[in-house]
Amino acid sequence: MEFLEIPERTSGKRTYGLTSVIDLGTPIEELRNILNDFSHIIDIAKIGIGTAYITPNFQNKVNLYKKHNIKVYCGGTFFEKCYYQNKIPEYATYLHKLGIEWIEVSSGTLDIPIEERLNLIHLLKKDFHVIAEVGSKDASKEMTISEWKEEIQLLLDAGCKYVITEGRDSGTSGIYEKNGKIKSCLISELLEDIDSQKIIFEAPTPKHQMYFINEIGPNVNLGNVKMNDVLVLEAQRCGLRCETFYLEDQICKLPL
Template identity: 75%
Template sequence: MDFLTLPERTSGSRTYGLTSVADFGTPMGELRNILADYSHIIDIAKIGIGSAYVTPNLKKKVDLYKEYGIKPYCGGTLFEKCYYQNKIPEYLSYLCELGIEWVEVSNGTLDIPLDQRLELIYFLKNNFNVIAEVGSKDTEKEMPISEWRAEIKQLLEAGCQYVITEGRDSGTSGIYEKCGTVKSDLIQELVRDLDPNKIIFEAPSAKHQMYFIREFGPNVNLGNVKLSDVLMLEAQRCGLRSETFYMEAQECKLP
């Protein structure tokens, strides 16, 4: 049935071209149905905000994701809550009991100094795959572009597998203006001299996703994707939506 010429997509156990979904409480029955059809186009699952702590049957949900080859982890807000209450050791034990192998180090709500985050990453990478996040959820807080780039570089050098650029599930902070417009100058600077395959751009809406696909090709890493949108996103990556219609295989911009 493969008769169209489409952009080449990474597949299998991807290291880039990732789709990272945000699970904000999807019921187990619904999740089973979604994964039965779409697990091959989902790579990472963030159990959003701090919801993992109050999610019923969390271990079963984690096991279900892993059964389908998807990497589950808890949202950075839960990490920050544990940091704020000096409960990081308890948090790590909690992750181990759940069988979660990925951990996010973020500072979207708390202003955790970079040196403390780096120290945590050096410690955590011995037992976990670490994802860090850069940027604030506060729409009034502006980080200089140079600070964005310096943080991402240092976080990757410290041992992070990926760095997420903050955008929230609303697409109104971090790499976005309050109105939802992408800060395109910031994005272009972020990938200068940095490996874009190591950056996961939070892109919660179709218009945000299409911006990054047009800029970097079908194999850009995208996060905070709604579970209900994964098939539409894959269609966009494959040039099967009007906005990406003319994107051909040779236009892929990532190695």
């Protein structure tokens, strides 16, 4: 029985309000139990770093995600390893054989020029839904706000379905300072010119997630969510945690 007034959430086959989990080696039986209970609040699964290449019975894991209508793709580090070794055609064949329809193009470890990434997207979007990532995993590499905006817009214009803002699974680079503090000025500037429904903000901790929910709303796209935090995140989105307690009041006061 539902009786509380809570923020309205997107549902079903969502195009925004996405929860993208990071799978860093979840055993398949454990995953099966998690998805039996929580698949309705998981939209995307990123098989983190390069673990897909060495995961036992990886096909079974891909099939399990797809059975629950969850989009699955391999993390950008795997893509960059293939790029570094000139194996992108082999990588595409590998994904096709697994039935994976999504691919990430990133430059988090390698410094792949934006022009080269755009060329790759042009080729890959013929066969895949492309997600691109902006930002470096090296916290010492800073991008200006204008560079962030320009890259994100170029990637969207090139045909990417979504653009991810780098944050790592630790929340210590990209849109975060080394100490984990969110670069709030950067986020505010991005939201001025770019449709937030097309951005997936990497937010690996509840603290990071709460910031984006309060800043953008319950239907913000969030990535690098830990598997065990999925239900807690949904509670936050619904105003059922102290830090998002008054969320529905804030939404009601927004101008039409």
